[in-house]
Amino acid sequence: MRVRCPFCGERDSGEFTFHGDASVRRPDPAAPDAMEQFFKAVYIRDNPAGRYEELWYHGGGCRSWLRVARDTRTHEVFSVDFAGADR
């Protein structure tokens, strides 16, 4: 599997560390159902077979956090962007 880092270019996946589901957001602790929301954010996952948005850390390169869209059935990487660019 090769990951095309937007800063470093295409690199071997061994340079990167996986950090899980990129769709998870820290819930608002002041929300009335904060308990339930935090439980879901920490533990419950869609775990799709197919396109998955996930976070990778390029520790062996530019040390950027990246948001990678990848197919979990084929390991095909669709896109790689800096994490947080969408916020």
Next chain:
Amino acid sequence: MRYSLLRLVAQAFKGHRGWTPAWRDPAPKPSYDVIVIGGGGHGLATAYYLAKNHGIRNVALLEKSYIGSGNAGRNTTIIRSNYLLPGNEPFYEHSMKLWEGLEQDLNYNAMVSQRGVLNLFHSDAQRDAAARRGNAMRLCGVDAELLLTDDVRRMAPFLDFDNARFPIHGGLLQRRGGTARHDAVVWGFARAASDLGVDIIQDCEVTGFIRQAGRVVGVETSRGEIRAQKVGMAVAGSTSRLANLVDLKLPIESHVLQAFVSEAIKPLIPGVITFGAGHFYISQSDKGSLVFGGDLDGYNSYAQRGNLPTVEHVAEEGVAIMPLIGRVRMLRSWGGVMDMSMDGSPIIDHTPIEGLYLNTGWCYGGFKATPASGWCFAHLLARDEPHEVARAYKLDRFATGHLIDEKGQGAMPNLH
């Protein structure tokens, strides 16, 4: 047909033409008392113990491919019960005891070989942790021995004892641990379950659930609708995919784990040896191949194959612990899809949907648990209450905080 030495001799005189298929190949009936989804070790054991322990013989076992084609055929065949936590240890010891009597019970040679499992330690802190785990095991009535360097040297003189970075200070040995033949376990359970009346239906993929008033009353499959009072899922890495069909979200991620065998060599490794400074485990099969593996690749995957950085890492660990395998050629590697739970421990419980039961979260420790997993899941399906040794494996423990985090990694499924 009961297997025995007498039967073998009799068949030898008849040119072995009298052997019958080990299990029946029935067409699915319109309805059953219980449907078990997943024809791996866990599903087959569940079906077998439903029939044997609870007298529920009107059971269908559905497998989308052929039985044993998933993780039951992709593991490193290690059996052991050397866990630390009270939620785990009695369960795995129950499994170990079932392994010890399994072949007589099934009338099938599963090649259970109690050749010992040795967990090496490489520092004072690791020795303390090993002593603590050994004591926890002995409190549960399980055998555990703390070995120091000289004891380990006698057992496995080929290890790199004086490695500058990871010297071997000793190991925690469970002599009753060992290996079993993965395929034979599948075939043994299938044959015994089939003899008791369980319908093993292969090439039958579940494509949906039939629901009535919220309750699951059957499944839609590639071979038509099949109804049942209760449906149990034991599908490992495919759990989320299947649960998605009833809009059930679970604390599970699917990850790929690779395993490897080398070419066959003369007897070298006495039992199972694990490296304490990395995650590496190795044993030698009866054919002579070295069977070994390491960590997960680390990213979500349904692909049943991994990538090269992990192959390289595992090979490095192997050479670090026993440099002499550096010249052994790797024969094959493969990958399986693990149902990684958020605390590294399994789930055997009801789902919030009536009529649907869940057996999942085996991470990469599912093989050793096969008999007890089936035993406890059958108990849950038959009696609607958890078995005594599986009481901690509740689905709601993530919400209530009663986690069973053997490794202390937190909610990072790729690190368990």
